[in-house]
Amino acid sequence: MEKAAALAVFESLSSGIRLDVYRLLVRKGPQGLVAGEISAALELPPTNTSFHLKTLTHAGLVSVEQEGRFQRYRANLVLMRELIDYLSAECCEGMPDLCEETRGAACGERLKC
DSSP states (O other), X not given: OOHHHHHHHXXXXXXHHHHHHHXXXXXHGGGOEEHHHHHHHHTOOHHHHHXXXXXXXXXXXXXXXXXXXXXXXXEOHHHHHHHHHHHTTTTTTTOHHHHHHXXXXXXXXXXXX
């Protein structure tokens, strides 16, 4: 990941609402959620949710797939992992074992960091 890409991701997540949306989608994993479910879970008006989902999608943090008349959103877990790798690329210089422990704690076993 390049610095410019990391900055775009951080800019997208700089809104508290977008961070909440992204974390919700990360929790839901590959099944994701449709926009209405996101609005309901976070108690947001649908138009507000739509605006924030568009920003997250543009940054590549979220993918969207049409399902009939609904749109299903999923967190881009690969991009999340790339960001973690970018941030920790030079972690604990000279002590790689310590850095691996940190990565495991940050990601949890589900993502197999």
